[in-house]
Amino acid sequence: MFRSILENWLQSSINQLKSNVSHRRITMIYYEVLCNSCKKIFRVYEGSLKYKQFKERKSRTFCCDDCGHKIRIEAIKNFFR
Ligand SMILES: [Zn+2]
Structure with a gap:
């Protein structure tokens, strides 16, 4: 009797722990920039450099990963011209 109560309690606390972990995984913090x-809205996720810059207001202009990639390629092209 006591053993089954203990097992139930253990199982429920494990389930609670699991749901906490999955919940944390879903609620990622991000800004829409x-x-x-x-001129498209994109998301910067917590932990990324852009998120940090946005939060600290270090940079006013942002571009999404696609544009950032294009700008970098253009800069490289210009460099070799
Ligand atoms: Zn863009």
């Missing part, structure tokens, strides 16, 4: 180049 307007891309300065293509």
Whole structure:
């Protein structure tokens, strides 16, 4: 009797722990930022460099990963011209 209560309690606390973990995985913190180049709204997720810059207001202009990639390629092209 006591053993089954203990097992139930253990199982429920394990389930609670699991649901906490999956909940944390779903609720990722992000900001919606307007891309300065293509004018589309994109997300910057917590932990990324852009998120940090946005939070600390270090940079006012942002561009999404696509535009950032294009700008980098253009800069490289210009460099070799
Ligand atoms: Zn863009």
